[in-house]
Amino acid sequence: MKDFNSLESVAQALEEGDFSGVDTDIETVEELVDALVATGDIDQVFVSHDDHLGLKDGLPSEFLNLLLSEATKPEFEDELEEILDQANIIIPLANRELSEDDIDDIREDKIYRGEDPDD
Secondary structure (H helix, E strand, O other): OOOOOOHHHHHHHHHHHHOOOOOOOOOHHHHHHHHHHHHHOOHHHHOOOOOOOOOHHHHHHHHHHHHHHHOOOOHHHHHHHHHHHHHHHHHHHOOOOOHHHHHHHHHHHHHOOOOOOOO
């Protein structure tokens, strides 16, 4: 498993992956967080991990508006760590091969949440 230690590496993984619908270059922290949350919302991640919900709400707008290259300011160390922690969980889950058990778990989770399991 790859540990992400910078926002740039997270952005690159999200841009290269085909799981979050990212079709543009990620330049700001807000764009990165939006792509990370969207990736966290896909079934194969959400069935195992939903701690990303509310991630964006907990981050200050001053931080969200920064370019990725500017987001390493010491005053945003906690926010940066929170995003990297989520990325190190979400991206590996999104990249994993699904087993039959995973597929069954996703189906059960969708039913539990009142969604159509065939969507």
